[in-house]
Amino acid sequence: MYEFSYHKASSLEDARSTLATAEDGKLLAGGMTLLPTMKQRLAAPTVLVDLTGIDMAGIEGKGDNIVVGAMTTHAAVASSSLVQQTIPALAALAEGIGDPQVRNRGTIGGSVANADPAADYPAALVGLGATVVTSKRSLSAEEFFTGMFETALAEDEIITAVSFPVPEAAAYQKFPNPASRYAIVGVFVAKTANGIRVAVTGAGGSVFRNAEMEQALASNFSPDAVKNIAVDSSGLNEDIHASAEYRAHLVGVMASRAVAAM
Amino acid sequence: MSVSVVMTVNGEVVAKHVEDRTLLVEFLREHLRLTGTHVGCDTSQCGACVVHANGKSLKSCTALAVQMDGAEITTIEGLANGDVLHPMQEAFRQNHGLQCGFCTPGMVMSAVDLVNENPDPSETEIREWLEGNICRCTGYHNIVKSISAGAKAMREGDPT
Numbered sequence: 001m002y003e004f005s006y007h008k009a010s011s012l013e014d015a016r017s018t019l020a021t022a023e024d025g026k027l028l029a030g031g032m033t034l035l036p037t038m039k040q041r042l043a044a045p046t047v048l049v050d051l052t053g054i055d056m057a058g059i060e061g062k063g064d065n066i067v068v069g070a071m072t073t074h075a076a077v078a079s080s081s082l083v084q085q086t087i088p089a090l091a092a093l094a095e096g097i098g099d100p101q102v103r104n105r106g107t108i109g110g111s112v113a114n115a116d117p118a119a120d121y122p123a124a125l126v127g128l129g130a131t132v133v134t135s136k137r138s139l140s141a142e143e144f145f146t147g148m149f150e151t152a153l154a155e156d157e158i159i160t161a162v163s164f165p166v167p168e169a170a171a172y173q174k175f176p177n178p179a180s181r182y183a184i185v186g187v188f189v190a191k192t193a194n195g196i197r198v199a200v201t202g203a204g205g206s207v208f209r210n211a212e213m214e215q216a217l218a219s220n221f222s223p224d225a226v227k228n229i230a231v232d233s234s235g236l237n238e239d240i241h242a243s244a245e246y247r248a249h250l251v252g253v254m255a256s257r258a259v260a261a262m
Numbered sequence: 263m264s265v266s267v268v269m270t271v272n273g274e275v276v277a278k279h280v281e282d283r284t285l286l287v288e289f290l291r292e293h294l295r296l297t298g299t300h301v302g303c304d305t306s307q308c309g310a311c312v313v314h315a316n317g318k319s320l321k322s323c324t325a326l327a328v329q330m331d332g333a334e335i336t337t338i339e340g341l342a343n344g345d346v347l348h349p350m351q352e353a354f355r356q357n358h359g360l361q362c363g364f365c366t367p368g369m370v371m372s373a374v375d376l377v378n379e380n381p382d383p384s385e386t387e388i389r390e391w392l393e394g395n396i397c398r399c400t401g402y403h404n405i406v407k408s409i410s411a412g413a414k415a416m417r418e419g420d421p422t
């Protein structure tokens with residue numbers, strides 16, 4: 001790992017100003033992606049701004065929403081009785097991230113800010129129509145995720161919470177990479193107050209909705225309604241684990257499994 | 263850059279100067295000479311470096327020592343009570359839960375965290391929990407058996 005200086009932020013403003021004056025500053029949440037990346041020298045920030053000193057962990061119900069603080073770990077989401085009762089699909093998704101040690105340290109804010117194309121949380125955010133709350137504003141999940149490892153966050157903007165509207169029903173199914181547990185393809189299906197939403201992670205450069213499946217499920221909510229909807233493989237991810245065509249096929253399979261699980 | 267850290271490791275308060283980039287595993291092995299915690303892959307995958315921080319398992323190769331300032335750390339050296347092995351260590355010994363032993367410290371630390379959370383884990387739960395621990399010798403069968411036996415011994419309140 002290249003040399004850097006570590007700063008434990010005492011407040012959001014402290015974090016923001018440290019980041020703003022650093023030559024190449026990075027925010028450190030759980031560090032489950034950033035630290036391994038730095039160890040491999042694929043990232044070399046000059047300053048790490050640790051957010052753990054700022055009180056941003058915790059889960060609470062606010063009206064029809066479940067608000068998860070940015071520094072809440074995956075383990076905390078998975079074991080939260082509030083999440084288990086209101087959005088069990090979200091608790092199950094968190095329980096399936098990485099391994100126990102990753103879940104003990106990794107945070108929802110860190111995962112969302114990293115916007116890994118194969119991460120699980122983006123599917124839940126877009127599938128449930130969540131709102132990302134930052135130090136500057138609130139924006140919809142669809143506005144937030146802009147591309148592969150890219151988000152709408154400004155350089156000095158910090159995620160403080162994610163607010164999930166409680167759906168009527170929801171389920172997430174993923175086909176995990178057997179080594180990393182990242183989603184080769186993961187599909188989140190939700191029946192929400194604003195209709196049915198189908199969000200896909202792992203398949204493309206960034207999470208996306210599938211309108212055709214959403215319409216099919218609106219008229220016939222059954223696994224068969226989505227199983228045979230052809231997904232165009234052009235532009236989908238391709239690597240040693242799965243071809244684009246294989247991923248395209250998996251979208252239908254995971255969507256039908258998710259519907260069956262609801 | 264150098265920074266001072268204070269933490270409690272296996273019940274003893276330690277204060278040291280480290281580089282900002284010093285990993286927890288380097289701190290344990292090189293500064294404290296607690297070499298029971300192993301580095302297997304250095305890419306956060308294998309779990310040979312698992313220790314407990316404030317009672318929860320973590321991969322010590324994927325945390326900075328400075329992040330652990332003020333934390334309570336338990337390593338494999340801190341599990342046994344003098345010459346009497348912790349029930350989970352004893353279970354690994356009794357059930358041949360290791361061959362070369364390289365992954366074992368991480369396996370044991372991970373297993374103790376599991377049983378703290380789930381005192382009576384099923385075989386499936388044990389296997390799922392071991393997602394972050396890789397063994398290249400035993401094929402996991404005896405590790406799972408060991409953890410099951412260790413969980414039972416911990417439940418029965420083995421005085422160790």
